[in-house]
Amino acid sequence: MSDLGTAVAVNNGDNGMFFGCESLNRISFLRSDIEFIRATMNHSSTVFVVFVNGEAVLDKDKNSILLTHLKDDTKLDDAIRKLVPLMNTAGIRMLESGVNITFLGLMEPDKRSADVVSDNLFIHKDIYRGVPYYGIDIRPNSGTLIKPEDVEHLLKMETVKRMSVFEMNNAIASLYSHAKMYLNWLGKFKYCPDCGSALYPVDGGTKLKCSNPDLTQYCEVRDLPVNNVCFPRTDPVVIIAITTRDFSKICLARNKRRIGSNVMYSTIAGFMEPAETIEKACSREIWEETGVKCSEVSLVCSQPWPYPVNLMIGCYGIVDFNGDNEIINLNHDDEIMDARWFDTKDISEAIDNYSGKGFVDFSMDKITFPGSTAIAHHLIKLICDKFKRSQGSL
Numbered sequence: 001m002s003d004l005g006t007a008v009a010v011n012n013g014d015n016g017m018f019f020g021c022e023s024l025n026r027i028s029f030l031r032s033d034i035e036f037i038r039a040t041m042n043h044s045s046t047v048f049v050v051f052v053n054g055e056a057v058l059d060k061d062k063n064s065i066l067l068t069h070l071k072d073d074t075k076l077d078d079a080i081r082k083l084v085p086l087m088n089t090a091g092i093r094m095l096e097s098g099v100n101i102t103f104l105g106l107m108e109p110d111k112r113s114a115d116v117v118s119d120n121l122f123i124h125k126d127i128y129r130g131v132p133y134y135g136i137d138i139r140p141n142s143g144t145l146i147k148p149e150d151v152e153h154l155l156k157m158e159t160v161k162r163m164s165v166f167e168m169n170n171a172i173a174s175l176y177s178h179a180k181m182y183l184n185w186l187g188k189f190k191y192c193p194d195c196g197s198a199l200y201p202v203d204g205g206t207k208l209k210c211s212n213p214d215l216t217q218y219c220e221v222r223d224l225p226v227n228n229v230c231f232p233r234t235d236p237v238v239i240i241a242i243t244t245r246d247f248s249k250i251c252l253a254r255n256k257r258r259i260g261s262n263v264m265y266s267t268i269a270g271f272m273e274p275a276e277t278i279e280k281a282c283s284r285e286i287w288e289e290t291g292v293k294c295s296e297v298s299l300v301c302s303q304p305w306p307y308p309v310n311l312m313i314g315c316y317g318i319v320d321f322n323g324d325n326e327i328i329n330l331n332h333d334d335e336i337m338d339a340r341w342f343d344t345k346d347i348s349e350a351i352d353n354y355s356g357k358g359f360v361d362f363s364m365d366k367i368t369f370p371g372s373t374a375i376a377h378h379l380i381k382l383i384c385d386k387f388k389r390s391q392g393s394l
């Protein structure tokens with residue numbers, strides 16, 4: 001726990017890793033209650049996080065994503081009223097309705113912003129109370145139930161640029177991440193991976209069912225006794241800071257990306273493969289990308305990353321120098337351009353001088369390191385802190 005605490009301590013003043021701040025109670029057990037879904041969808045307090053063609057709409061005045069109260073948008077309210085009866089039916093599919101909708105959770109009273117009045121909460125069974133939040137991705141055409149003219153005011157609005165999300169506060173960026181990952185999944189998975197029939201969302205847009213009506217045909221998705229639905233996807237990615245047992249050195253690598261005239265050195269990262277432990281995925285990625293042999297991996301913390309649906313699993317790996325383990329060899333994989341062992345002391349100085357915004361500048365060789373919105377920053381800082389502690393300076 002102390003490692004985790006150290007890793008997330010510097011984080012824009014918000015709670016938790018960037019994209020990982022959970023403002024909503026997801027109350028996942030209520031998603032299957034269709035009456036709960038119908039009632040929350042058009043409650044007077046309900047807030048929609050609005051996306052158009054897969055990207056969030058920008059609220060220019062607030063430099064935020066657009067959060068629309070249904071009571072303030074009669075056109076969206078009218079559209080939602082048409083969609084409510086279609087929930088849990090094939091008619092709610094994007095291709096027929098023109099939208100994807102997903103239930104995100106309840107913003108409970110203690111997490112509410114001051115502008116939400118206290119007598120306007122949704123209350124379920126006198127236990128669960130708050131403001132319901134939904135994500136909606138609008139992609140209408142002339143053949144869909146919701147027509148482009150029904151939501152023209154939203155279609156005309158500017159959408160969020162990727163880098164601007166990193167300027168938003170963590171609570172908003174995390175809400176964006178939450179909605180984007182569900183809506184991205186709903187947008188991509190339209191057909192049953194076994195029989196090819198149309199999939200349709202159930203449980204408030206958090207699961208997909210196969211619609212194949214032919215019961216004489218066996219379908220792995222429809223007919224399996226337990227997991228007879230498609231669940232949302234999260235792709236696990238391992239991300240590792242490579243260090244020595246005394247934390248005095250850190251191995252970082254760079255790809256082709258440039259930050260202005262600077263180059264970025266960062267931690268190694270790669271997708272996990274099926275039937276692989278987190279630890280083995282780390283040592284494989286380290287060896288494939290740098291040639292370095294690491295046999296001891298520790299798990300530190302994780303970060304949701306909505307580009308498109310990743311979970312970054314942060315680790316550090318210890319390399320025992322023996323004249324062979326530490327040798328860098330870039331010939332296995334052409335993914336990175338360079339890798340090198342830095343002195344932790346030098347990186348630590350750069351991080352100590354970091355303003356907290358943007359990237360970390362290294363005084364030498366026009367090099368930058370990742371800023372605090374990236375888990376890589378926290379992993380590198382963790383090694384720096386461990387080194388300082390070993391030197392008695394922290």
Ligand SMILES: [Zn+2]
Nearest residue numbers: 192195210219
């Ligand atoms: Zn099927």
